[in-house]
Amino acid sequence: MLASLFAMMSMATNAQTYLDPNAPLEERVKDALSRMTLHEKVNILHAQSKFTSAGVPRLGIRQLNMDDGPHGVREELEWNTWSPAKWTNDSIVAFPSLTCLASTWNRELSEAYGDAVSEEFAFRGKDIMLGPGANIARTPLNGRAFEYMGEDPYLAGEMLVPYIKAAQANGVACCLKHFVLNDQEIDRFTVNVNVSERALHEIYLSPFKRAVEKANIWTIMGSYNLWKNVHCCHNDELLNGILKKDWNWDGALVSDWGGTTNTWEAAMGGLDIEMGTYTDGKLRESEFGYEHYYLANPFEKLLKEGKVPMSVLDDKASRVLRTIFRTAMNPNKVIGSQCSEAHYEACRQIAEEGIVMLKNQKNILPIDATQYKKILVVGDNATRSLTKGGGSSELKSLRDISPLEALQTLYGDKIDYAQGYYAGRSIYDRVDAIDPAKQAELNAEALQKAQGSDLIIFVGGLNKNHRQDCENGDRESYDLSYGQNELISQLAKIQKNIIVVMFGGNPYSMPWLNQVSALTHCWYLGSESGTALANVLCGKVCPSGKLPITFAEKYEDYPYVKYGPEAYPGVNKQVHYKEDIFVGYRHFATNNVTPRFPFGFGLSYTTFSCSKPVAAKSGNEVTITVTVSNTGAVAGKEVVQVYAQSPKGELPRPIKELKGFAKTKLLQPGESQTLSITIPVEELRHFNDSQHDWTLISGDYTFHVGTSVNDIFGKATVNL
Numbered sequence: 154m155l156a157s158l159f160a161m162m163s164m165a166t167n168a169q170t171y172l173d174p175n176a177p178l179e180e181r182v183k184d185a186l187s188r189m190t191l192h193e194k195v196n197i198l199h200a201q202s203k204f205t206s207a208g209v210p211r212l213g214i215r216q217l218n219m220d221d222g223p224h225g226v227r228e229e230l231e232w233n234t235w236s237p238a239k240w241t242n243d244s245i246v247a248f249p250s251l252t253c254l255a256s257t258w259n260r261e262l263s264e265a266y267g268d269a270v271s272e273e274f275a276f277r278g279k280d281i282m283l284g285p286g287a288n289i290a291r292t293p294l295n296g297r298a299f300e301y302m303g304e305d306p307y308l309a310g311e312m313l314v315p316y317i318k319a320a321q322a323n324g325v326a327c328c329l330k331h332f333v334l335n336d337q338e339i340d341r342f343t344v345n346v347n348v349s350e351r352a353l354h355e356i357y358l359s360p361f362k363r364a365v366e367k368a369n370i371w372t373i374m375g376s377y378n379l380w381k382n383v384h385c386c387h388n389d390e391l392l393n394g395i396l397k398k399d400w401n402w403d404g405a406l407v408s409d410w411g412g413t414t415n416t417w418e419a420a421m422g423g424l425d426i427e428m429g430t431y432t433d434g435k436l437r438e439s440e441f442g443y444e445h446y447y448l449a450n451p452f453e454k455l456l457k458e459g460k461v462p463m464s465v466l467d468d469k470a471s472r473v474l475r476t477i478f479r480t481a482m483n484p485n486k487v488i489g490s491q492c493s494e495a496h497y498e499a500c501r502q503i504a505e506e507g508i509v510m511l512k513n514q515k516n517i518l519p520i521d522a523t524q525y526k527k528i529l530v531v532g533d534n535a536t537r538s539l540t541k542g543g544g545s546s547e548l549k550s551l552r553d554i555s556p557l558e559a560l561q562t563l564y565g566d567k568i569d570y571a572q573g574y575y576a577g578r579s580i581y582d583r584v585d586a587i588d589p590a591k592q593a594e595l596n597a598e599a600l601q602k603a604q605g606s607d608l609i610i611f612v613g614g615l616n617k618n619h620r621q622d623c624e625n626g627d628r629e630s631y632d633l634s635y636g637q638n639e640l641i642s643q644l645a646k647i648q649k650n651i652i653v654v655m656f657g658g659n660p661y662s663m664p665w666l667n668q669v670s671a672l673t674h675c676w677y678l679g680s681e682s683g684t685a686l687a688n689v690l691c692g693k694v695c696p697s698g699k700l701p702i703t704f705a706e707k708y709e710d711y712p713y714v715k716y717g718p719e720a721y722p723g724v725n726k727q728v729h730y731k732e733d734i735f736v737g738y739r740h741f742a743t744n745n746v747t748p749r750f751p752f753g754f755g756l757s758y759t760t761f762s763c764s765k766p767v768a769a770k771s772g773n774e775v776t777i778t779v780t781v782s783n784t785g786a787v788a789g790k791e792v793v794q795v796y797a798q799s800p801k802g803e804l805p806r807p808i809k810e811l812k813g814f815a816k817t818k819l820l821q822p823g824e825s826q827t828l829s830i831t832i833p834v835e836e837l838r839h840f841n842d843s844q845h846d847w848t849l850i851s852g853d854y855t856f857h858v859g860t861s862v863n864d865i866f867g868k869a870t871v872n873l
């Protein structure tokens with residue numbers, strides 16, 4: 154009896170718990186680790202191809218399949234090169250850019266986005282999606298701002314959480330990037346960022362911390378740049394200190410592609426999965442095999458020589474195994490789907506709610522087509538596919554409805570078109586490489602056609618060409634390129650009924666603003682771009698987007714500019730964030746600099762009235778209650794924003810900081826909705842550099858409640 158009991162027990166210990174999908178996660182990790190050889194543990198810590206890291210074939214432990222990017226699944230590349238694999242079944246839904254998602258201020262749409270995009274990743278057999286992005290828009294020139302969530306860490310964090318939770322509920326890991334301080338593309342591989350501890354915590358780390366604490370993000374991608382002169386992909390203080398110890402994070406830190414630079418730091422600096430080494434993350438191939446990666450043979454050698462404790466190896470391997478069991482070997486991972494109408498519906502809704510109407514003179518919008526005989530559409534972005542380009546986030550989309558197509562569908566032969574300007578076709582066409590003669594010819598054609606039109610819709614902006622919102626390069630000017638500003642002014646002189654539609658991930662100068670009747674900013678809208686735009690322009694959808702980035706009147710108004718090149722893009726690979734915590738509206742509002750369009754601003758086709766805000770403190774929370782009523786003639790949505798002003802303390806504080814927001818449902822004319830916005834008291838703390846910790850100043854807190862940072866309709870004060 155006893156013998157058979159022992160036999161069963163020994164059987165039990167040999168039972169492969171790690172393969173039991175119902176076993177507790179940590180049991181699976183511990184069991185798998187106990188069965189792996191030293192080499193097998195090392196082998197799962199680095200790439201085995203361009204976008205996969207190894208599993209343990211002998212034990213039936215799956216590899217990790219990763220892919221870009223935050224807006225959809227990148228086209229399949231060859232196993233070992235940056236070249237397309239030329240698959241015929243990898244065309245996908247291109248979702249709107251993340252800055253567009255942030256502009257919706259709609260947490261429910263963020264959840265819908267994460268759910269839909271992760272279903273496309275799962276269907277393509279991916280376990281980790283390399284996104285979303287959470288770097289901060291401190292400069293309007295940043296080449297990759299379109300992949301991020303704007304200038305405010307609270308809005309960015311709050312709009313990331315539902316996306317991440319929904320994606321990971323489908324068994325697909327998000328890989329939040331780029332951790333941390335990758336806020337420019339110039340010198341991205343080599344620049345060292347100098348920033349105060351306070352700004353680091355209050356602004357740049359904040360969205361990542363929120364994703365760890367509220368969404369349990371499973372993987373995070375280290376950034377190329379340096380902090381304290383150490384590469385962030387293996388920065389001990391940042392990764393082992395702040396991320397893994399202080400924040401108690403149990404996930405796997407993935408390097409950016411080519412972000413790993415030496416073995417010792419990779420071993421001891423908190424890196425768990427080394428990817429893309431010896432490449433530049435876009436074009437250059439590695440001249441070395443995967444066994445030469447820093448965390449491959451060189452690391453194994455250090456372990457065998459006893460120079461690195463085995464505990465370091467086991468911690469790394471456990472984090473990778475945990476990721477494998479959360480995704481690739483997760484029994485609840487969805488099969489997913491690709492290019493379903495549900496995905497296109499989500500894509501369209503996010504696009505429609507992300508479009509920001511900035512000007513609407515004499516209610517020229519929505520367009521009443523009966524008023525016009527000839528509507529001239531002008532601009533390269535009316536036909537260009539904006540799902541391509543931009544770098545690693547570029548997509549091969551099955552559907553890509555252009556603005557011109559959608560407007561032709563809507564208005565038929567009333568629509569005429571002129572390209573107006575030439576913007577190059579490759580993402581590598583330099584802006585100054587465009588032929589002036591060709592520009593002049595296209596300009597002339599547009600101006601000539603404008604003579605015969607009674608409405609002009611100009612569709613321009615940035616286009617994800619190199620230095621036009623693209624990885625590996627920042628914009629060279631705050632002005633629009635390709636002569637767009639001059640063309641818009643000339644068109645407006647011919648036809649005063651002119652609506653400007655701009656695409657792009659960043660603000661820009663608008664010397665023509667007073668000459669045009671209307672302006673909408675559309676970020677990048679994805680596969681349903683034209684449909685979403687047309688639905689808003691024709692009034693089928695009432696615009697409700699709000700800016701997640703301050704649009705300054707002129708470039709010099711951005712807070713860092715007055716400090717010179719040291720503050721951006723840096724001198725001798727050293728950049729100093731001299732504006733400190735006063736990024737974006739924190740600077741404009743505190744220093745009374747009037748922006749062209751403020752943070753949180755966006756117009757509607759209807760009007761709303763809001764009740765006097767009521768603030769109540771209960772326990773460790775403050776709740777702000779407001780009733781919003783639709784006082785206009787069409788259904789619409791409003792976003793109520795709560796900005797906290799803290800009592801004076803020994804440290805300078807921004808006069809306003811976004812600490813809460815809520816978007817109404819679609820309110821019919823005459824309909825009201827009461828919103829309760831809850832703010833945990835701990836969110837009102839500030840980081841004290843001398844104490845190296847968060848502290849709450851006691852006193853009166855004033856909550857400015859409005860529909861943008863400058864459009865405040867009421868205040869409420871609470872003593873804390």
Ligand code: GLC
Nearest residue numbers: 221283409410433434435545
């Ligand atoms: C790129 C990017 C990163 C991307 C990775 C893989 O260089 O910085 O965002 O996910 O490499 O393409």
